[in-house]
Amino acid sequence: MRDKSDPIDAYAAGRTTGIPKSRDGMVEAAQVLRITRRSTVKARTQAMSQICGVFVSAPAALREQVADLERAALIRTLARRGPAGAARRNQGGPAPPGPSP
Known part of the structure; x- marks a missing residue:
């Protein structure tokens, strides 16, 4: 091991600032x-996989x-048909309005 010495390595290691790098x-x-x-x-x-999984047993x-x-159209359709819409349809009332843009 030519040109290798512990004192030189120790000196080089000691020359570091010891200040951690900023993360900004x-x-x-x-x-x-x-x-x-x-x-x-x-x-x-994962959400789309769950939705597709629910459709396996859907009517x-x-x-x-x-x-x-x-x-995108599927998500909008399902949002309009959400649980509140299903409850209102079962009671004969109008479906809730779609999500606001």
């Missing part, structure tokens, strides 16, 4: 955004109504 730079901000996006995509995928009439809808 652009790299850290990009990392937070990447992690947040990954988490959001995962949650959206055939409901399955036919939503079979050809794209994801």
Whole structure:
């Protein structure tokens, strides 16, 4: 081991500032955004999987109504038909208005 000595390594290690890096730079901000996006995509995928799982046991009439809808249209349709809408329809009242934009 040529040119290797513990005193030199110790001196080099002692020259570090000992101050931790700040976590407010652009790299850290990009990392937070990447992690947040990954988490959001995962949650959206899980929600769609749950919705599709519920349709397996849903009445055939409901399955036919939503079979050809794209994801956004499906979510809007289900939001309008939500639990409050189902309760009002069962009582003969009007369905609640859709979500506000």
